[in-house]
Amino acid sequence: MPTVEVLMRDGSSRTLEAAGGSPLMEVLRDADTGVEGTCGGMCSCGTCHVYVAAEWVEKLPERSEDEAMMLEALQDFVELRPGSRLACQIDFDDQLSGISVEIAPEA
Numbered sequence: 001m002p003t004v005e006v007l008m009r010d011g012s013s014r015t016l017e018a019a020g021g022s023p024l025m026e027v028l029r030d031a032d033t034g035v036e037g038t039c040g041g042m043c044s045c046g047t048c049h050v051y052v053a054a055e056w057v058e059k060l061p062e063r064s065e066d067e068a069m070m071l072e073a074l075q076d077f078v079e080l081r082p083g084s085r086l087a088c089q090i091d092f093d094d095q096l097s098g099i100s101v102e103i104a105p106e107a
């Protein structure tokens, strides 16, 4: 099963296993990592903000315009980094097995 390496807000690390085929947000939300996914993946809440590790950033499709706008709206409240992504916009599958993300602070 594909895995996700997660750096939690308290500094601890977890390795999650999940079947592919769903958004990364759902994997993180269902594992109680602090990701809420309040809008259900509609790119409008920002509660699924994660920092994707540098070595994985280029393996992901570029941010859509909607994702970029939502991230921009968060920047007054939370640090944005080059790897900032909305986990609801990342389709988790075998290709992404081993991806490493840090849960961003709550905005």
Ligand code: FES
Residues within 6 Å of the ligand: 025, 036, 037, 038, 039, 040, 041, 042, 043, 044, 045, 046, 047, 048, 070, 086, 087, 088, 089
């Ligand atoms: S779940 Fe709301 S922006 Fe991702």
